[in-house]
Amino acid sequence: MVRAKKIKKVVSKKPISRKRQPRIKKIKTAPKPQAKQAAGIRAQEIAVETAKFSQPEISRIVKTFSPELPSQYEQDRMVLLVRDPWWLYTYWELKQGTVEKLKSELKDEFYKAKRILRVYDVTDIIFNGLNAHRFFDIEIHEFANNWYIDAAGPGKSWCVDLGLRLSNGKFVTILRSNVVQTPLDGPSWITDEEWMIPDDMFARLYGMGFGQGKSSPIGKAWRERMVSSSGVASMASPVKKAQERGFWLKVDCELIVYGATLSDAKVTVQGKPIALRPDGTFTLRFSLPDGKQVIPVKAVSGDKADERTITPIVNRGTK
Amino acid sequence: MPKGYLCLVLHGHLPYVRHPEHEDFLEEDWLYEAITETYVPLILVYERLIADRIDFRVTMTLSPTLISMLSDTLLQERYLKHINRLIELAHKEIERTRWQPEFHNLALMYLSEFTKARDTFLRYNRNLVNAFKNFQDLGKLEIITCGATHGYFPLMDTYKESVRAQVKVAVGHYESVFGRKPRGIWLPECGYHPGHDAILKEAGLRYFFSDAHAILHGSPRPKYGVFAPVYCKGTQVACFARDLESSKQVWSSIEGYPGDYNYREFYRDIGFDLEYDYIKPYIHPDGVRINTGIKYYRITGSGNRKEPYVPHWAQDRASQQAGNFMFNRQKQVEYLYDFMGRKPIIVSPYDAELFGHWWYEGPLWLEFLIRKIVCDQDELSLTTAAQYLEENPRNQVITPSMSSWGWKGYSEMWLQGPNDWIYRHLHAASERMTELARSYNSVNGLTKRALNQALRELLLAQSSDWAFIMGTGTHTEYALRRTKDHLLRFNRLYEEIKSNSINQDWLSDIEYKDNIFPGIDYKTHQ
Numbered sequence: 064m065v066r067a068k069k070i071k072k073v074v075s076k077k078p079i080s081r082k083r084q085p086r087i088k089k090i091k092t093a094p095k096p097q098a099k100q101a102a103g104i105r106a107q108e109i110a111v112e113t114a115k116f117s118q119p120e121i122s123r124i125v126k127t128f129s130p131e132l133p134s135q136y137e138q139d140r141m142v143l144l145v146r147d148p149w150w151l152y153t154y155w156e157l158k159q160g161t162v163e164k165l166k167s168e169l170k171d172e173f174y175k176a177k178r179i180l181r182v183y184d185v186t187d188i189i190f191n192g193l194n195a196h197r198f199f200d201i202e203i204h205e206f207a208n209n210w211y212i213d214a215a216g217p218g219k220s221w222c223v224d225l226g227l228r229l230s231n232g233k234f235v236t237i238l239r240s241n242v243v244q245t246p247l248d249g250p251s252w253i254t255d256e257e258w259m260i261p262d263d264m265f266a267r268l269y270g271m272g273f274g275q276g277k278s279s280p281i282g283k284a285w286r287e288r289m290v291s292s293s294g295v296a297s298m299a300s301p302v303k304k305a306q307e308r309g310f311w312l313k314v315d316c317e318l319i320v321y322g323a324t325l326s327d328a329k330v331t332v333q334g335k336p337i338a339l340r341p342d343g344t345f346t347l348r349f350s351l352p353d354g355k356q357v358i359p360v361k362a363v364s365g366d367k368a369d370e371r372t373i374t375p376i377v378n379r380g381t382k
Numbered sequence: 383m384p385k386g387y388l389c390l391v392l393h394g395h396l397p398y399v400r401h402p403e404h405e406d407f408l409e410e411d412w413l414y415e416a417i418t419e420t421y422v423p424l425i426l427v428y429e430r431l432i433a434d435r436i437d438f439r440v441t442m443t444l445s446p447t448l449i450s451m452l453s454d455t456l457l458q459e460r461y462l463k464h465i466n467r468l469i470e471l472a473h474k475e476i477e478r479t480r481w482q483p484e485f486h487n488l489a490l491m492y493l494s495e496f497t498k499a500r501d502t503f504l505r506y507n508r509n510l511v512n513a514f515k516n517f518q519d520l521g522k523l524e525i526i527t528c529g530a531t532h533g534y535f536p537l538m539d540t541y542k543e544s545v546r547a548q549v550k551v552a553v554g555h556y557e558s559v560f561g562r563k564p565r566g567i568w569l570p571e572c573g574y575h576p577g578h579d580a581i582l583k584e585a586g587l588r589y590f591f592s593d594a595h596a597i598l599h600g601s602p603r604p605k606y607g608v609f610a611p612v613y614c615k616g617t618q619v620a621c622f623a624r625d626l627e628s629s630k631q632v633w634s635s636i637e638g639y640p641g642d643y644n645y646r647e648f649y650r651d652i653g654f655d656l657e658y659d660y661i662k663p664y665i666h667p668d669g670v671r672i673n674t675g676i677k678y679y680r681i682t683g684s685g686n687r688k689e690p691y692v693p694h695w696a697q698d699r700a701s702q703q704a705g706n707f708m709f710n711r712q713k714q715v716e717y718l719y720d721f722m723g724r725k726p727i728i729v730s731p732y733d734a735e736l737f738g739h740w741w742y743e744g745p746l747w748l749e750f751l752i753r754k755i756v757c758d759q760d761e762l763s764l765t766t767a768a769q770y771l772e773e774n775p776r777n778q779v780i781t782p783s784m785s786s787w788g789w790k791g792y793s794e795m796w797l798q799g800p801n802d803w804i805y806r807h808l809h810a811a812s813e814r815m816t817e818l819a820r821s822y823n824s825v826n827g828l829t830k831r832a833l834n835q836a837l838r839e840l841l842l843a844q845s846s847d848w849a850f851i852m853g854t855g856t857h858t859e860y861a862l863r864r865t866k867d868h869l870l871r872f873n874r875l876y877e878e879i880k881s882n883s884i885n886q887d888w889l890s891d892i893e894y895k896d897n898i899f900p901g902i903d904y905k906t907h908q
Contacts, residue, residue, distance in 0.1 A: 108633055109789055111733050111740045113854055114648065115396065115412055116847070117673055132869055136810045142540055144805065145784065147792035154806050209802065241540050244576075246784040246792070251601035258605035258778045264721070268607035271718075272594045273626050311686070317478070317657060333480070348660065350478050350485065 141225055143240035148217035148248040153180070154209035155225055155238055165227070165237065176227035178203050181234060182212055185242055186219040192236070200228070217248040316379055320358060321346040327365030333358055351379050384725065384763035386609075386715025387770060388755065389622065390748075391591060391731035392424070393568050395445035395532055397847035397864075398898050402456055406667050409860055413451050414464040417510065418675060420738035421452075422499040423745040425506075425513045428522065431752060438522050438752045439764040442514065442734065443568035445528040446555045447845070449511050450898050453559070458508040465500045468675060471664045472496055475652070475676060478660075484690040485678050491693060492676050515560055524766040526566040527556040527587075530899070533844035534796045536575040536784055537805060541812035543819070544844065546581050547837065547907040551899055553585045558901060565768045566590060570846050571796070572731075572787035574621070579614035589620035589767045591731055592782060595791060597623040599783035609718050609726035611771070612780045621782050622767050627714070628730040631707060639703045640741035643681045644695040647688055648740060650679040677742075700743045704750035712761045727770050731787075801852040807869050811840050812907075814876050819907045822879070831893070832884045833904035836875040838896050840907070843868035868896070 141155035166173045180203055183195035203210060214221055225238040250269060254260075260268070324330060326343035339345050349356075359374040396416060401407040431438050444452075451457050472493035479485040506512040517523035529535065530551035538544045549567070556564045566589040567582060574592045582590060589611065597604050597612055604612055608623040632639055653665050653674040665672050679688035680696070711728055718726035737744030755762055771777075788795040797805070818833055825833065843865055851861035871892050878884045 108733065108787070109795070109854070111633075111736050112850065114740050115416070115733075115735050116409075116851055116857075117412070117415070130870060132807050132866060133873070138810075142805070142809055144537055144540070144793070144797065146794055146797050147790065150794075152797055152802060154802075156806070209806075243539075244784075246595075247599045247601070250599060251603045253602040255602035255605070255778065255780075258602070260603070260605045265603060265605075265607070267721075268609070269598055271625075271627065271714075272598050272608040272623070313655075315657075317660075335480075348474075348478050349480060350482055352482050356481060 139238055141223065141238040141240040143221065143223050143243050145243050145245055146211070148245050149213060149215050151182075151212040151214050151221055151223070151243065151245070152209070153212065153223050153240055155240075156208060157237065161237070165235075169227070169229070169235070172229050173227070175230045176235070178205050178207075179224075179226050179228045179234065180210060180212065181224040181226055181236075182214060183222045183224070184216065184219055185222045186244075188220075190222050190242060192239075195222070214245065217245050220244045314381075316351040318349045318351040318356070318377060319346060320349070320360070320375065322360060322373075324362040324371075325364060328362045329365075330360065330362045332360050351377065353379050353381050383760065384715075385719040385761045386711075386726040386728065386763075387765040388711055388715075388762055389441060389727055389729045389765055389767060389770065390439075390752075391441040391443070391568070391729065392734040392737065393443045393528075393731060394421070394448055394734035395443060395528060395568075395570075396448050396451065397845045398447040398450060398531060398842060400451060400454060400457055400897075401895070403895060408666055408670075408672070410457065410460060411464070411672070413457060414461050415673070415675060416735055416739060417452075417461055417503070418465060418468070418496065418499045419742075420735050420745075421510050422502045423738045424734070424748075425502055425510060426498065427745050427749045427752075428513075428517050430749065432517070432520065432522065434753075436753060436756050438756055439524070439766050439769065440522070440752070441524045441526060441566070441766050443526050443528050444511065444514060445532055445568075445570075446530050446552045447532060447898065449555070449559055452511050453509050454897075455508075458503075461503065462500070462508070465496060465503065467664060469493065469496045469500065471674060471676065474660075484692075488678050488691060488693075489676070496675075511559060518560065524566070524768060525556075525560065525564070526568055527552045527564040528568045529570040529844075530555065531841040531845045532570040532847060533841070534571055534573045534786070534793070534846040534849065535569060535578055536573045536786065536793050537796060538808075538812070538844070539575045539577070541809055541816070542577075542581065543816045543907050544812040544840070545578055546584070547815075547841065548844070549581050549585045549587070550906045551837075551841065551902060553587065554901065554903075554906075555899060568731075572596075572624075572785070573793070573846075574782055574786070575784050576614075576781050579617045579619040579621070582619050583617040587619065589622060589771065591729065591767075592621050592623045593785050593787040593791060594623050594626050596621060596782040596785040597780070599785070600780040601783070602780055604780055605778055606722050606724075606726070609722060609728065610724070610774070610777060611727070611767070612778050612782065615779050615781045618779075620767065620771055620777065622727070622729045622770075623782075624731050624787070625714075625728045628707070628711065628728055629732075631710065632730075632732060632736070639707075639747065640736070640744070641681065642696075642699050642703070643683055644692070644699045645681050646677055646691050646696065646742040647679040647681045648677070648742070650677055650688055652676045652678065696743050697746060700747040701750045704747050704754055707747075707751055708754050708759070708762065712759065715762055725774070727765065729767075795853050796846055796849040798853055800855055800858065801849040804849060804852075804865055807865075808840075808844060811843065811869060811872050811876075814872075815840050815904075815907045818876065818879060819905050822904075828884050828886060828889070829879060829882075830904075832875050832879050832889055834902050835889060835893055835896070836872055836879065837902055837904045837907055838898055839868045839872040839875065839892070842896055842898065843872065871896070 135156050137158055138156060139158050139161050144152045146152050180201040181198050183198045185195050188194055220242055222242045223240040224236045226234050226236045228234055323344040326339060326341060330337050330339060330345060332347060337345055356377045357374060359372055361372040363370050396412055399409045399412060472489060475489035476493060479489050514523060514525055518525045529548040533548045535545050553564060563586050567587050569590050572591060572593045574596050594608050597608050608625055611620045611622045613620055651673040653661060654671050664674050678690055680691040682689045714728060715726055737748060755764055785791055786793060815837060818836060822833055848861040848865045852858045
């Protein structure tokens with residue numbers, strides 16, 4: 064099955080901006096789900112999946128006093144994760160000793176230095192600390208231990224250093240992350256000679272793959288959904304939805320018919336036999352619609368010699 | 383001669399929720415509801431199709447956690463109690479609604495359904511996995527596996543040992559249950575990261591499912607888009623991507639089928655609607671109102687006013703919509719067949735719980751669809767991924783793109799403000815687990831038990847469901863607690879193993895609580 068192939072690389076026509084402004088962004092808290100936000104399939108999928116985990120309105124008070132997770136694992140470690148084609152996430156921890164060592168080495172400089180995340184574009188290279196295509200810095204505060212990074216570079220490889228920028232401009236690396244690769248946010252420019260497809264035909268297939276019909280422009284709706292979809296539709300648990308209706312009033316009526324006779328008697332209500340409790344009592348409960356209900360209750364003694372009938376008549380009206 | 387294939391995939395999964403330490407545990411209802419509303423109805427659909435000699439093909443994931451719960455005697459016992467209570471409630475409802483025929487008939491319908499659920503459950507010796515295994519052995523159902531506990535793989539990529547453990551534990555578990563190896567896997571949340579196909583290959587898996595952009599944004603450019611599988615470069619593991627057009631017809635909250643006004647309204651349940659003292663024995667023992675499963679209204683319209691549900695109107699709509707779905711797929715394959723010069727495959731995956739639990743008429747729609755496709759036409763034929771690959775072994779080789787079928791198509795659902803903190807702990811645990819697996823060889827007795835339990839706790843902590851629930855921002859308490867409990871248990875085990883001071887009583891206690899995967903081998907995590 065495996066055979067050699069010629070891979071043809073089509074050069075991107077889009078210029079890659081080299082002089083990027085450093086970006087300092089921390090993502091805002093995810094938007095709170097709201098029922099009336101735009102709905103996509105994915106939002107609907109979330110709604111279905113949420114419905115699997117139905118929950119009561121009032122959470123039970125389960126306060127087991129379990130210990131907390133450790134805040135540190137006493138390691139020098141920086142991990143970089145990909146959130147999507149544009150955003151990265153990193154978290155890190157430093158051993159106390161590592162910080163102490165830096166302090167004793169840098170003395171006053173340590174306190175004057177700025178804490179920095181240096182984000183390197185290391186696409187298609189083996190990164191040695193110096194050979195990145197480019198990098199940008201994000202100034203962070205001293206006590207941060209995680210950060211969302213707007214790298215805005217789909218289809219590239221990234222590495223991040225946590226470091227100090229000294230007052231003389233020199234950068235000192237404290238920790239280095241793993242290397243990750245962001246996915247493309249559109250079709251690849253690379254085509255395969257054996258499996259060639261003209262651009263216009265691929266565009267049609269691409270649109271169809273995203274459910275946009277055969278004439279849609281490439282990925283337009285896709286991109287709109289990706290970029291503008293700001294929330295999650297009908298995420299609500301069943302209870303939540305009820306709460307979102309605003310002020311309301313519901314009234315309904317039920318009727319309880321109860322009585323007693325000898326325990327061996329046979330009793331019918333509206334002609335239908337009912338079961339007595341061992342002591343001869345009985346209770347029936349009916350949902351009561353508007354209108355007139357005639358409810359003959361007939362008891363026949365165990366030896367069938369005696370018979371009594373009592374017929375409550377109930378009228379319900381609603382204004 | 384068919385011009386193309388339709389591959390229906392139902393993804394069945396629930397996180398492992400089993401609390402022997404409590405007599406009654408609310409979150410266990412997730413399973414009980416799914417059994418009554420989704421799994422039994424699907425089993426009944428398959429049984430009717432087989433009885434009528436309809437030669438169908440459906441692919442279904444049964445996640446290892448779901449299989450483990452369905453096979454668990456304690457949960458089976460509790461389900462029986464649950465369904466018996468529901469049957470009792472249905473009897474009361476039949477009486478209560480006697481003066482309102484529109485509700486009375488529905489109460490009768492629920493009694494019949496609950497009774498059927500109990501009968502089916504008992505008929506398969508309380509273990510519904512037997513039913514699905516039977517359908518697989520008959521060649522109608524292709525059961526695929528999933529991550530052992532539905533961990534989200536892309537965010538584990540830095541710790542591939544955990545991805546490997548998720549896959550290998552799942553495959554081993556599948557084999558012990560079904561007596562053969564799984565051919566395919568549903569990557570949890572369709573979370574694919576380039577390179578994980580190598581782990582699938584190691585485990586003997588031949589294909590997986592992904593979202594559309596895994597292939598469409600893969601490299602080199604895929605000649606047939608999502609309408610043919612691709613082989614992953616270097617491993618030859620096949621990737622089948624979902625077709626979003628057919629997904630949208632079913633999923634979309636606007637034009638999707640489940641929103642039809644004649645269908646049953648999910649949000650109106652007598653657990654919330656009826657008088658408190660009456661319904662109290664059937665809701666949560668703490669007195670908190672919950673869904674019972676008895677729902678009397680149809681969607682009616684976009685407003686709050688709801689009309690009673692009329693089953694035969696809904697059935698008519700399900701039949702029409704099945705016809706509409708088939709018609710659209712026929713047009714789709716006709717067009718694609720000419721366009722591609724080969725038979726396209728349309729992959730339509732859905733969350734299994736969409737059918738029945740969320741979309742009450744879903745199982746019926748599926749039955750209509752299958753009957754129509756098999757009996758009424760020739761253009762479209764049902765297939766499975768394995769069958770397609772047998773008939774079409776030559777496919778393009780590409781590297782699929784990282785992707786998921788989650789919100790926005792990547793990892794954000796599981797990596798955002800409310801849940802990003804978990805990865806620091808999960809990853810530390812992964813690293814520690816690898817350390818344990820590598821440094822402890824040929825151990826026995828207590829240490830071996832502790833090592834195996836450590837892997838169970840790690841896997842349970844990794845379930846994507848916890849991060850998902852935290853991400854939705856509502857009712858997160860349970861998910862938080864589960865994440866913490868498993869991680870704390872893992873950390874304590876790690877310390878005790880390392881210091882050779884394993885507390886046997888405590889170990890026995892957590893073995894009893896977190897009893898999943900009895901045959902697990904800690905060495906898998908390498």
